[in-house]
Amino acid sequence: MEPRDENREGLGGMANPGRYGIERVAYWLMRLSGLGLLAYFIGHIYETSSILRGEVGWDELMELTSTTELHIMLVIVIGMCVFHTVNGIRVMLGHGGVGVGRPTRPDYPYTPASQNARHKIAIYSAIVLSAIAMVYGSTVLFGV
Amino acid sequence: MRDTITLRVRRSESGDFDEFKVPVQKWTTVLECILHAKQYMDHSIAVRYSCRQATCGSCGMRINGRPALACFTKVSELDSDTITVEPMSNFPIIRDLAVGFDRLFENHHRVRPYLEPGDADAGREHLQSPAELDRYIQFANCIKCGLCNSACPTMATDTTFMGPQALAQAYRYVADSRDAGKDKRLNIIDDSHGIWRCHFAGSCSQVCPKGVDPAMGIQLLRGYMLGFRG
Numbered sequence: 001m002e003p004r005d006e007n008r009e010g011l012g013g014m015a016n017p018g019r020y021g022i023e024r025v026a027y028w029l030m031r032l033s034g035l036g037l038l039a040y041f042i043g044h045i046y047e048t049s050s051i052l053r054g055e056v057g058w059d060e061l062m063e064l065t066s067t068t069e070l071h072i073m074l075v076i077v078i079g080m081c082v083f084h085t086v087n088g089i090r091v092m093l094g095h096g097g098v099g100v101g102r103p104t105r106p107d108y109p110y111t112p113a114s115q116n117a118r119h120k121i122a123i124y125s126a127i128v129l130s131a132i133a134m135v136y137g138s139t140v141l142f143g144v
Numbered sequence: 145m146r147d148t149i150t151l152r153v154r155r156s157e158s159g160d161f162d163e164f165k166v167p168v169q170k171w172t173t174v175l176e177c178i179l180h181a182k183q184y185m186d187h188s189i190a191v192r193y194s195c196r197q198a199t200c201g202s203c204g205m206r207i208n209g210r211p212a213l214a215c216f217t218k219v220s221e222l223d224s225d226t227i228t229v230e231p232m233s234n235f236p237i238i239r240d241l242a243v244g245f246d247r248l249f250e251n252h253h254r255v256r257p258y259l260e261p262g263d264a265d266a267g268r269e270h271l272q273s274p275a276e277l278d279r280y281i282q283f284a285n286c287i288k289c290g291l292c293n294s295a296c297p298t299m300a301t302d303t304t305f306m307g308p309q310a311l312a313q314a315y316r317y318v319a320d321s322r323d324a325g326k327d328k329r330l331n332i333i334d335d336s337h338g339i340w341r342c343h344f345a346g347s348c349s350q351v352c353p354k355g356v357d358p359a360m361g362i363q364l365l366r367g368y369m370l371g372f373r374g
Contacts, residue, residue, distance in 0.1 A: 006247075007231060007236060007237050007243070008234050008301065013233065013297055013301075020346070020347040021346070023344075094344045104278060106357070110354065111355075112346070112360065114357050119346075
């Protein structure tokens with residue numbers, strides 16, 4: 001069968017997530033934070049592997065990473081970690097069919113039960129908790 | 145209240161938008177705007193439609209960036225002087241606003257969208273209580289318009305994903321107490337590009353014009369497969 005031009009949105013479809021509500025924004029943030037944490041994980045393995053070069057090698061890398069820019073990056077990593085964890089719990093429960101509502105006879109204007117208040121509260125909680133964690137991380141890293 | 149709007153139509157041959165000034169009234173729908181432009185300004189605009197009452201599912205398209213039925217979307221509710229209509233994403237374009245549904249129907253057929261009677265049912269009626277009916281009737285409202293597949297972010301990147309429409313229909317039959325084909329159906333969707341590819345973004349449910357809530361059906365079905373739900 002010949003390949004068909006499916007007019008796919010591709011990754012560009014992830015731009016402007018707000019047109020589908022906060023759930024799509026959460027989906028978008030989940031992907032971004034997942035990729036960010038993967039990148040951090042790889043960098044973290046490289047960083048900790050410097051201990052193999054002894055105390056001198058470790059101190060050299062610590063000096064290299066103790067910059068304002070990298071501290072800002074760490075604060076972002078803290079935010080990504082908290083958001084990914086809290087939203088991940090919401091999504092995992094949802095995947096098990098927990099908290100997505102029950103089938104009913106829909107009446108106009110159809111409000112999807114799976115996009116209920118519990119999920120919205122969980123998403124906003126994930127955002128607020130990650131913001132709080134970032135503020136706390138900033139105070140620790142920058143000593144404010 | 146506006147008495148004219150600018151209708152921007154994506155044309156498939158040029159890839160550009162053509163603009164038309166269209167008169168509107170309080171209850172004018174986007175489909176009526178397109179048909180006005182087609183009748184009086186440019187008869188070459190390709191658009192598919194039929195019932196004009198959100199029953200046939202033919203006139204799905206992206207309206208101001210969001211998938212919707214043109215016959216079910218009033219100009220007044222968009223609250224904009226400019227309305228942009230484009231073909232649905234994640235479907236091959238036939239021409240202008242008309243897209244091909246081959247893949248949607250292929251995936252729909254794959255999930256065996258029909259009741260499969262068991263041996264014990266031979267020769268007798270399928271009795272069903274109202275509570276048993278309520279378990280699936282919401283999902284039987286699907287009109288196969290494809291808006292859910294167009295909004296789905298997984299469909300946007302995965303060429304082999306079955307899509308929310310087919311998966312929600314799989315749930316519709318699995319949840320039906322008269323059906324004896326669950327195992328076959330679950331085997332079909334138990335695939336890395338089947339039910340496990342859904343990431344619960346929920347956009348499918350937000351654009352469904354019939355209140356089907358495919359995201360709910362998919363999660364309930366996944367819960368059933370994981371053993372969380374009976």
